[in-house]
Amino acid sequence: MNLSLEAVDPQGISPETALEILKASPEEIYSLFPLTSQLREKYFGKKVKLCSIVNAKSGHCSESCGFCPQSAHFKETNVETYPLMDADKIAHVAEDSWKNGSNEFSIVTSGYGMEDGEELAVIEEALQQITAKTELDPCASLGIVSIETLRRLKEAGLVNYHHNIETARSFHGEIVKTHSFEEELQVIRNAKEVGLNVCAGGIFGMGETLEQRVEFVFEVKKIDPASFPINFLNPRPGTPLENCKELTPLDCLKIIAISRLAMPAKDIFVLGGREVNLRELQSLIFLAGANGTMVGNYLTTAGRAPDETVRMIHDLGLEIVAAHHVPNPS
């Protein structure tokens, strides 16, 4: 593999090259790190973005996504379930995240979507409080919502809408049994149409082939989101994927590298499953090309303490992007 900056930037590598990288030896992967780091530095300098989330409504979900312990279809997951938090509590978690160095904050809820008027009003109130009290870029991940709902959320201060396509189109039906790939795409199109930034990605290590990993990355490239959030499966007890342990730390680094090389200028975040899948190689995500990660807890599992993630970034000589949204004092 002999790739140069001129050959990959800005158009990115081909799917064939991406597949070759996924099959490469450890030495070949290490030899790509100068290029993936160079691309990250070209577009983001030394800056790393940190996002955090609140699981604002947990469990009892009507949907069946094979990786998710919040689905009501899977009975023995022992996940904590609760109804939608109130706006004050959501805003309080956001303030804590801001103090921990986060610059983006996402309100995440379980369920197909969020069309209940009362619940939507709580989210709007939370967004207003977050934009008034912090400099965070507010994000929401509320499932498959209508374009009208997205408009309302934007008016309430939403900046980013997060929605994962989960995996490759050819593998989606194996994992998600209750809604279609097309429904996932439509909400992303709608969010773009109302002027929201889109964060769209999914989960690797769910039994997909190497070809499907490439298909997934290039499907995301086609969507052209502002950010590509990469998750690595952390198998949850009681879900159909509880015994699915497919990824090595090097597999994870290869996935990050092909993502950076396919989409040189995109925000690439490494989110769920970072600790358990990368283990001691976590800090190499930035050499492989990521320019963002998460602080604090994931949806249903605990993450590293925020100060450990912050220290890892500083130890690498990188800097955390300061939150830049100007608080709205109204």
Ligand code: SF4
């Ligand atoms: S991923 Fe979302 S939609 Fe799917 S089961 Fe979990 S909470 Fe429900």
